[in-house]
Amino acid sequence: MISNAFSYHTPETLEEALAMLEDGGGKILAGGMSLIPLMKLRLASPESVVDLRRIPGLKAITEEGGAVRIGAMATHHEIEISPVIRGKCPLLGEAASAIGDIQVRNMGTIGGSVAHADPAADYPAALVALEARIRLRSANGERTVEASEFFVDAFTTAMEAGEIVVAIEVKEEEASEGFKYEKVAHPASGFPVVGVAVRVKKSGAGIAMARIGVTGMGPHAFRARNAEALLEGGAGAAAAAAVVGEGEETNSDLYASGEYRRHLARVHAGRAIAAALTRAL
Amino acid sequence: MKQTLTLTINGKSYSDEVEPRLLLIHYLREVAGLTGPHIGCETSICGACTVMLDGMAVKSCTMFAVQAEGRSVLTIEGLAQNGKLDPLQEAFWNEHALQCGFCTPGMIMTARQLLADNPSPSEQEIRHGLEGNLCRCTGYQHIVNAVKAVAKAGGA
Numbered sequence: 545m546i547s548n549a550f551s552y553h554t555p556e557t558l559e560e561a562l563a564m565l566e567d568g569g570g571k572i573l574a575g576g577m578s579l580i581p582l583m584k585l586r587l588a589s590p591e592s593v594v595d596l597r598r599i600p601g602l603k604a605i606t607e608e609g610g611a612v613r614i615g616a617m618a619t620h621h622e623i624e625i626s627p628v629i630r631g632k633c634p635l636l637g638e639a640a641s642a643i644g645d646i647q648v649r650n651m652g653t654i655g656g657s658v659a660h661a662d663p664a665a666d667y668p669a670a671l672v673a674l675e676a677r678i679r680l681r682s683a684n685g686e687r688t689v690e691a692s693e694f695f696v697d698a699f700t701t702a703m704e705a706g707e708i709v710v711a712i713e714v715k716e717e718e719a720s721e722g723f724k725y726e727k728v729a730h731p732a733s734g735f736p737v738v739g740v741a742v743r744v745k746k747s748g749a750g751i752a753m754a755r756i757g758v759t760g761m762g763p764h765a766f767r768a769r770n771a772e773a774l775l776e777g778g779a780g781a782a783a784a785a786a787v788v789g790e791g792e793e794t795n796s797d798l799y800a801s802g803e804y805r806r807h808l809a810r811v812h813a814g815r816a817i818a819a820a821l822t823r824a825l
Numbered sequence: 826m827k828q829t830l831t832l833t834i835n836g837k838s839y840s841d842e843v844e845p846r847l848l849l850i851h852y853l854r855e856v857a858g859l860t861g862p863h864i865g866c867e868t869s870i871c872g873a874c875t876v877m878l879d880g881m882a883v884k885s886c887t888m889f890a891v892q893a894e895g896r897s898v899l900t901i902e903g904l905a906q907n908g909k910l911d912p913l914q915e916a917f918w919n920e921h922a923l924q925c926g927f928c929t930p931g932m933i934m935t936a937r938q939l940l941a942d943n944p945s946p947s948e949q950e951i952r953h954g955l956e957g958n959l960c961r962c963t964g965y966q967h968i969v970n971a972v973k974a975v976a977k978a979g980g981a
């Protein structure tokens with residue numbers, strides 16, 4: 545399994561990287577955990593590969609003014625063990641820990657995962673539930689896209705040609721919030737058949753805030769806003785879980801039909817809501 | 826087009842002209858002559874090709890050798906010192922943690938990071954930590970026992 549030939553570059557700045565990608569024949573290499581398998585199968589045959597690993601600062605995980613900024617090149621493992629993530633957006637850390645295996649988490653990056661936009665990736669469920677913002681850089685400057693608008697379709701994002709994901713920004717989860725990422729892993733690939741990320745904030749006996757992100761069920765991750773509204777309106781966890789995925793498109797394959805995926809999303813939304821509630825203060 | 830690759834493997838420095846598409850596992854086995862890391866699936870699943878890159882377990886079939894430029898690689902060949910097995914190798918031996926041995930070099934590398942990250946893992950944590958390494962022979966129990974034995978004896 546040997547890929548087609550390519551030239552390999554390790555730019556030292558973002559500007560240099562953008563210039564190298566200008567002609568459209570190049571591909572960014574981050575952790576390589578999705579790109580290299582595709583290149584080995586020759587499903588991707590870029591003329592040049594632009595490895596971002598030498599660009600300083602792209603890995604940093606920092607916190608400022610109630611927001612956490614995660615550099616695109618931060619690996620899944622760096623995210624799962626980061627004290628900033630643990631303290632300020634633990635839901636994202638929980639999703640990171642659920643990805644693949646340790647070898648994949650050591651190499652794979654959050655920027656690569658969102659750019660690749662696998663319909664069964666783990667992060668997107670957490671990112672839409674966290675109302676994360678994806679920061680993109682191009683020759684024309686920087687812009688930000690909301691996670692719920694970033695994942696457009698399977699392997700398709702709101703990114704334009706020539707754009708690089710530079711960071712993901714997430715508002716801090718409040719300390720009183722409860723959170724949970726629930727995943728039904730495919731027995732062979734380990735990718736989620738369905739993954740559900742939940743955040744809840746209690747107020748007295750009720751729920752003041754609920755966010756539910758779902759991945760794997762359809763062509764892209766989505767927020768189950770109907771279920772969130774039911775929870776916030778006091779309808780209870782069972783009633784809310786029962787409407788998750790209503791009206792959303794589903795994916796179907798040999799392992800799981802669309803209807804089964806929707807069923808899984810509901811069952812696991814129910815479990816994730818219950819678990820998040822027990823963690824909420 | 827070939828380019829120069831310079832890296833450290835098991836403490837020794839190597840420099841070779843390689844094509845960028847050469848996978849690290851092929852570089853290690855065919856250029857550097859280190860056949861400890863195995864090729865099982867060649868599709869990022871089995872973990873037989875696992876080596877350590879700057880102290881982290883990676884699947885060397887899913888990395889281009891040029892990505893290791895300037896970095897430090899540890900393979901199973903680098904563990905024993907002066908003919909003395911390292912604690913994980915010793916424990917795999919004592920606990921019968923291998924049958925055919927094909928998965929062992931990768932399994933030990935992943936276990937090394939597991940113990941470095943978490944010196945006293947629970948059984949569940951060991952199983953989670955070794956998810957990226959498949960073994961067709963042992964049924965895993967003795968592998969888990971070997972990792973536990975090293976943890977109990979004070980680490981790798």
Ligand SMILES: Cc1cc2nc3c(=O)[nH]c(=O)nc-3n(C[C@H](O)[C@H](O)[C@H](O)COP(=O)(O)OP(=O)(O)OC[C@H]3O[C@@H](n4cnc5c(N)ncnc54)[C@H](O)[C@@H]3O)c2cc1C
Pocket residue numbers: 571572573574575576577578579580581616617642643644645648651652653654655656657659660662664665666667707708709710733734735736869870887
């Ligand atoms: C065995 C195995 C199991 C896995 N299991 C899971 C799992 O359970 N859950 C899960 O979510 N994922 C899983 N993955 C995928 C893994 O998380 C990848 O790391 C991730 O999808 C891609 O990240 P990367 O850094 O490796 O990107 P790469 O493979 O380097 O790149 C992926 C794509 O994104 C582009 N790209 C990369 N970085 C950027 C950037 N900063 N800006 C713009 N474009 C960019 C590349 O050009 C390429 O097209 C698994 C992978 C393997 C090999």
Ligand code: FES
Pocket residue numbers: 863864865866867868869870871872873874875884885886887
């Ligand atoms: S040979 Fe690399 S994971 Fe199987």
Ligand code: FES
Pocket residue numbers: 922923924925926927928929959960961962963
């Ligand atoms: S001992 Fe044979 S594959 Fe593990």
